[in-house]
Each structure stands twice: as structure tokens, then as C-alpha cells.
Amino acid sequence: MFVRPSPLIIGVLVILIVVAGVVGYFAGSAAAVPRTVTITETVAPSVVTTTVTKTEKVTITETITITPTPTPTVTPPPTTPPPHWPKEIVFRTYSVGSPGYVLGGAISSLVEKELGIKISVQPGASAANLLAISRGEVEMAYTHAAWIPFAKDPAKAVPIWGQEIDLSNVKFMLGPTERYKVLITKRPDFPVNSIKELADYIKGGKAARLAVGGPAASLEDFLFRWLLEHYGVTEDVIRRAGGSLVVPGEAKAVESMIEGKLDLIFDVTAVPSSNYIMLDTRMPDVKTIPLTDEDIDFILNTLGFKGALVVDYLPKGTYGFITEDYRTLFTFTILLVRADMPDDLIYQITRSICENTEYLVKAVSAFRIFNPSTSWKYSSNLEIHPGAKQYYIDRGFIK
Template identity: 25%
Template sequence: MNFKSLKRAVSVSLAALFVAGAVAGCGGGEKKDAGSAQKPAAGQTVKINFPTASASGALYAVGAAITNMWNQNVPGVNAASQASAGGIANLGMVADGEAQVSIAISSNCYQALNGTDSFKDHAFKDFRAIGGLYMNPNQVVVTKASGISKLSDVKGKHFAVASAGSSVYNECQTHFTAAGLNFPDDMKCEYITFTDAADMLQNGSIDGAWIMSGAPASAVSQALTANCTLVNIDDAVLKALKEKYPWYAPYTIPAGTYPNQDKDVQTSAIKMVMFTRADMPEDVVYNLTKSFWEHIDELGASQKNLKGLKPADAVKDIANLPLHPGAEKYYKEIGVLK
């Protein structure tokens, strides 16, 4: 067994102890089928580590709202959100048993499950979805002085692409390639956080930045209070993306979403997916799923990205990712699945 395999085995064992149990009554009184996850022992606490993204991003606040709601409404659950490097890191943490539940864009989830792209030779076969959430739009912010009006104009410019290997970096790669650029060689890349990018846009030290976050995003709002604007992603790029990557969807950022934004902006978006591991107890995941959707109105009141979500959409546009049996049970119970 190599070091990575040993680390994974230890992490999985720790994860099993970490989630070993829920309070009595957590299972809803129904027996499981043979071969399903073992029912947690009564009287024990389910501890859930929930990584999100940088503390300045929308996903961090979303994760905090969800874990707080679970702590208040799911007996026996002790959930805590934490800042992280984002979706790809989140998938790795759950795969290794360092976390139990998290969120990532559906494309990264698909790649992790199938061992492609950033997950080549390290497939996360135990990935299981809890449900699709909101669409996460790509937002290309540039200074007006840069002269950038379309993606191909970024050639030769000083542009922030987030950290190498991150979800945002991958979005830059797919989009700029579709726009005919050789990424990253055709631009002067800056590998920085959204917050740092917003600061540099404000002082004019970079020409543009790629921000992937629910709208409105604080970093975009900050930049657009300065002499910056959002760039449209044109139909040809969207068509090329959709043909190769079926998880993409067109998305409109309505006029007035941001300061000084007087026109609709067309871009691309990918659905965010909440996920866990296959060995998370079925009763636990059922209760987490049920509680999430039964409290979606109050979650939406505190987090705009969660406003208006419906359980009927939770199984749509998620790249055919496999559902956890606990989540599947809930969706069948309410008639979303047959």
C-alpha cells in the first residue's frame, strides 16, 4: 500500500468514527435493505465537517447557513462549516474522509466521480449527491481602460485566474480555449483570490479577473464601484462549451444586479451540487436532505443564492450524478422521483 492509499484508508476509518451514530429516532422507523449503510447507534452525535470556499465568497456564507440550520433542526447533528480552497479541494477532502458533506460545481463532481481532468488517476467512486442547488455563474470583470469587450480580447492582458488547478482556473481554461486562445500562455496570469483581484481591479494593476460565484458577488460589486464592467460571453462560445461539456447552461445577470450595471449580461453557469460519501449512513443523509428542503424558505431569506430553490429541481442538470440512497429516499417520498 502506497502512502496515498494508506492516508485514504486512515481517513476513511476516521470518517467512519466521525459519523458513527445519530440520536434515537433519526432513522424514521424504517428498516434498511440488506447491504445499505449500517444504522447509527442511538445516543451518539453525528459530526459533520462542511468545507466551502474562501471566507470572502458567497459559498462560505451558504455553507454556514446550512450547517447552522442543521444544528438547530436535526437532533443529534453537530455540523460546522469551514473556509477552504473551493470545490476541487472540497471533493478531495470528502473523498479522503477529512470532511463529510460539501458543495462543488457539477462539472467537478462529474470529473471526480469518473477520474478525469484534475482527478485523473484519483477517481472518487464513492461520490454521492444530496441534490443540486443553485446555478453558479461565471463573471468576467474587466477595467474599462483595458479595452476588453469579449473573451478573445484578453489575449496579452494581465488577468486574474485564481489558483492553478482550482475550479475557477479550470473555467478559465475551458472558456478561453473555446474563445480561440491558448490558455494560459496567451495572457499574463495572476493567481490570486477574488478579494485580491477586486482590490487590483480597483487600483488598475490588472486588466481583468474571472470570478465564479453566485450573483451578486461581493468581489464583483467592489470592482464595479470602480471603473470596471462585466463582459458578455457570446453565443458562439456558449455553443462550443455546451457541445463539449453538457453541464453548462446560459445565464443572464440582470441589469441592476451590481453598481453601475445598466444592461443584462450574458454568461455561462453550472449548477452547484451538495454531496457526501456513499458510506454516510442512509438515515443521516435522509434527515439532512429532508431538513434542508423543509427549511429552504428561511435559508433563502438569509442567503440570496438559496432563494426560490425547489426540491423538484434538485435532480435536474446535475450531469447524471448518482444520488445517495438517503437523499433518493426523500425525493421518492415527496414525489420528485418514482
């Protein structure tokens, strides 16, 4: 059933509708009014920088002092020997016929010709020579550089020389004059191929005719005996088996091998050596025995030659019987003089040798390794004689 609203209610509704419309109108009008935005912009004035390049001429005066390198000036030899020089010098070298002995003779002839002083050449052995010059028995001597560390250590010197070595009277003059390498040769039918096999052969009661290339108290003499003893063989054992061990020197040992009088030679020889060139020619089927790892370890570490002897090779073809690279040990020879020798004399002997290398190489080809400009570096920690040192300074070798 429909109920008719009262006039009062209708009137109120009409009023509300009118009010809502008016409010909506004004609200819409307010939303449409645009906002006013004020923007302030500050514009900095332009700054223009003008660069002006101005070139000026500047004169610089600089003084440069040039110091020329002075030309080395070597003191020439005196026309006659001064009265304070000795009348004769004794020069202890190596065994007769060895390259060292031949070179000693060539040096003697050269010095006598240039300085008018006689040098008497004597055969010797590297270890014995060092003892002799330390005692003042000779004025000049060869030795192997390998001996110097032993001579400086009393504990090592006494077993070798039977006494301590006083090196205060020993000075270095020059070196190396030759390189020396261990070389072991044997008859082609001798049935051993190592030092150990040789020792076993002898201990089995079989005779072996053995030699060292140097004289008694040479480096090869000591090394060979020590190696044999390492494997249980002494000279008495060799003799009881009917064999022998001799020390005739290199030239005689090689000759005896060619003549069939020796079975094996243990040598420390200059390379090349005229003796082994002869052996190669007259006994081309001669054989070699190499040093084994055990041999080398014993020599370098047990005996204490590490640093004094160095592992090296004889190249294939050095001699005809060297059919492959031959492992060995090497050292080199140095020339020593007494400390009390006159400075000007040692200066002139050093000059004579250094300025006549071609002549000396013709006498002994192994001398070709000698280099005057570096000679002073091979002193083996010995003091260089003042006379020799002054020559090296004058030549510009020592700065």
C-alpha cells in the same frame, strides 16, 4: 293510236281489284280488335305491430371502497445525537467570502442547532472538492454539476485531476443550491474587449494583472487558463510580459479590483453575489467583457462542456454595470455526501435544509432557486444517498 283492251284482261283486273278490297277490309278489322290484358295483383295482408312500453324499477347495490391518500410522515429529529453519528462533519465549500462559503456557514449553524452535531466548514474549489470527497477526505462537499461528466470519463478526468475519479463513495444529497454564471469584469480604462484581444495584448508584450474569482482548481481557474491557451497565452507568457495571474478567491479579487491592483477578473459566480453588489457600489464604472461565439464554441465543443454548461444571459440591471443582457454560460452547485454516512443522519440534514429555506435565503439570496420538491431531480446522474431519498419519499416528492 288507242288500242282497246280485250274483255279477258278487263275481267282479270276486276277480279284482282275485288280481292284486294276484301283483303284490305279484313286486315283493317283485325287491327282494330282490342287486346284483352289480364293483371293479377297480390295484396299482402296488413300487419299491425303494437309496442307496449313497460317501466320497471330496478335497484342496484354497488360497494365503493375509497382509499385516502396517506399524509406524508416525516421522521422528527432525535432529542440527542445517536452514538453511531460522527462527532463532527467536515464540509468543503468554496472560497472564503464567496456565496457558497457563506451558505455553508449558514447550513452548519442550522444543523448544529437542530441536530446537535458540529459541521466544520472549509474553503475549497469545485473540482478539488469532488476529488476530496471521492477519496473520503471530507463528509460533505459542494461541486459544480458541470464536473460530473468529466469525473465519470477517465479520459477526461486524468488531464484535470491527474488521476481517475472513483465516484462509488460519492452520493447526491440535494441541489441546486445556487446558479453560477461566467462573469468577466475589467477596469474601465483597460483596453481589451474580449479574451482574444486580451491574449493579443499580452503577446504584444504588455503587462496585464489578472485574477480568477475562485481558488486554484476551481471551474473558473480551469476555464480561464484553457481559453488563454486556446489563443496562445500561458501563465509563463503572462509573466514574461510583466503581468500576473492570481487565484485569491472572489471576495479578495473584487476588493483588489476596487483598490486598483487588478485589471481583469474571470469568475464563475453565484447570482446575485454580495461581492459584485459591492463592486457595483464602489466602482460603478466597471466594465464587462462578454464571451464570444468562438469562446463558447471552444468551451462547449472542444473542451467538451456541452450539456454540462449552458448558454444563458445575465439580464440587464442584474448589477448597475450590466447595462444590456450579458451572454454567458451557467452551471449549478450540488451538495454531495459520502456514501457511508448514516442514513438517518443524512435524512435529518436533508430535512433540516429543506424545511428552513427562508432562513438560508436570508443568509444567501442566491439560495432562493432551491426547491425542496424538485431537488432530487438534479442529481446529475449520481445515485441519491438513501437517507436523502427516504426524506423525499416521506415528503411525497418522490412517488
